[in-house]
Amino acid sequence: MSEYIVIGYVVGAFLVAGVLSYLFTPHVKKFAHRVGAIDVPKDGRRMHKEPIPRLGGLAIFLAFLAAVLIFGRLNVQMLCVLLGAIIIVVLGIFDDIMALGAKFKFVVQIIAAAIPVCIGDLQIKLFTNLNPFSDDLYFHLGILAIPVTILWIVGITNAVNLIDGLDGLAVGVSSIAAITMLAVALLTGDMTIAVTMGALAGACIGFMPYNLNPAKIFMGDTGSTFLGYMLATMSIMGLFKFYAVISFAVPFLILGLPIFDTASAIIRRLAEGRSPMSPDRGHVHHKLIDMGFNQKQAVAILYAISATLGLTAVVLTSSGEVKAIFLLLAVIAATIVGACVIYGAEHGFRRDKHKDHPDETEQKEKDDEQN
Numbered sequence: 360m361s362e363y364i365v366i367g368y369v370v371g372a373f374l375v376a377g378v379l380s381y382l383f384t385p386h387v388k389k390f391a392h393r394v395g396a397i398d399v400p401k402d403g404r405r406m407h408k409e410p411i412p413r414l415g416g417l418a419i420f421l422a423f424l425a426a427v428l429i430f431g432r433l434n435v436q437m438l439c440v441l442l443g444a445i446i447i448v449v450l451g452i453f454d455d456i457m458a459l460g461a462k463f464k465f466v467v468q469i470i471a472a473a474i475p476v477c478i479g480d481l482q483i484k485l486f487t488n489l490n491p492f493s494d495d496l497y498f499h500l501g502i503l504a505i506p507v508t509i510l511w512i513v514g515i516t517n518a519v520n521l522i523d524g525l526d527g528l529a530v531g532v533s534s535i536a537a538i539t540m541l542a543v544a545l546l547t548g549d550m551t552i553a554v555t556m557g558a559l560a561g562a563c564i565g566f567m568p569y570n571l572n573p574a575k576i577f578m579g580d581t582g583s584t585f586l587g588y589m590l591a592t593m594s595i596m597g598l599f600k601f602y603a604v605i606s607f608a609v610p611f612l613i614l615g616l617p618i619f620d621t622a623s624a625i626i627r628r629l630a631e632g633r634s635p636m637s638p639d640r641g642h643v644h645h646k647l648i649d650m651g652f653n654q655k656q657a658v659a660i661l662y663a664i665s666a667t668l669g670l671t672a673v674v675l676t677s678s679g680e681v682k683a684i685f686l687l688l689a690v691i692a693a694t695i696v697g698a699c700v701i702y703g704a705e706h707g708f709r710r711d712k713h714k715d716h717p718d719e720t721e722q723k724e725k726d727d728e729q730n
Contacts, residue, residue, distance in 0.1 A: 368557075372430040372554045373561035375558075375561070376423050380423075384566055388415070390417075394414075411574060412576050412577070413577040415581075417581050440592045444588055450468070451579060452581050475512075485499045515617065519590065527574070533590065537563065543609065549597050623643075
């Protein structure tokens with residue numbers, strides 16, 4: 360198939376998904392009101408002040424599915440991925456309506472991830488061996504491929520869900536990740552990934568006018584977990600198959616923001632003696648708000664970070680390995696410095712605020728602890 364036909368399929372999937380997502384969202388909003396899927400602000404972690412319908416992820420999913428069925432290639436592996444996605448979406452719908460327990464959701468997510476892994480043979484089977492003293496070019500996971508792959512899918516599914524804390528943040532970051540994977544797929548000639556990511560990016564962008572600040576509807580767990588699941592599975596299908604140094608780095612760069620935020624949240628909660636699944640107000644977007652940025656500014660900063668990491672990932676797939684390694688090291692160094700600046704500035708901001716308004720700040724911290 361010529362590259363022009365491939366690009367035509369990708370553009371078609373993008374446009375169909377975008378238009379359908381935009382048209383479906385108002386109807387999904389009415390449905391959310393009818394079934395009571397409303398996000399009521401009841402703690403200090405939420406940024407909105409008025410009740411807002413969620414379940415917007417259903418519009419994203421339906422638009423994506425229609426585009427993939429029209430333009431995509433549905434082999435056994437892809438059908439297994441879509442079956443798992445349906446399970447994730449159904450779980451999200453019930454969660455947005457009645458707030459399911461974390462353990463139950465975790466079990467269902469494992470089942471959804473196991474379908475493409477065990478039936479569709481969608482597995483991370485090897486990594487580049489970074490041991491300079493070994494003669495083996497690759498590190499084979501063997502029987503560990505199944506649990507490692509399931510862990511990756513479930514982890515990214517929840518990582519995207521965790522960053523869904525500001526208007527337009529998760530859907531925008533997911534759009535950037537999908538466009539990055541689309542670019543990598545075009546560079547490597549993978550039509551299945553290209554069309555799928557074109558459909559996912561289009562569905563996200565079609566939903567964004569309703570979700571940008573001030574949001575008219577949230578995508579809820581229905582949308583955030585679906586996007587995380589699709590990005591995780593597609594990264595395995597396309598990005599982990601590079602038999603080079605970049606095989607390990609590219610998916611981590613593309614999904615760098617949600618991975619960093621989730622890892623820091625787990626470490627922070629464990630260090631405080633709390634469950635890693637307990638909610639708090641310590642995510643990166645919360646820290647940016649506490650530093651004095653408004654929602655739009657904070658989201659723009661995180662968009663820029665995601666886009667930079669995505670561009671780096673594209674460069675890694677099109678450069679020599681030596682250049683790729685140096686570029687990767689530079690990005691890691693910049694990420695560490697940026698994290699130190701954000702966390703350091705946030706602590707400094709708190710100290711200054713405590714100095715100016717000690718009583719007010721102490722009460723705010725007590726309220727956050729109670730929530």
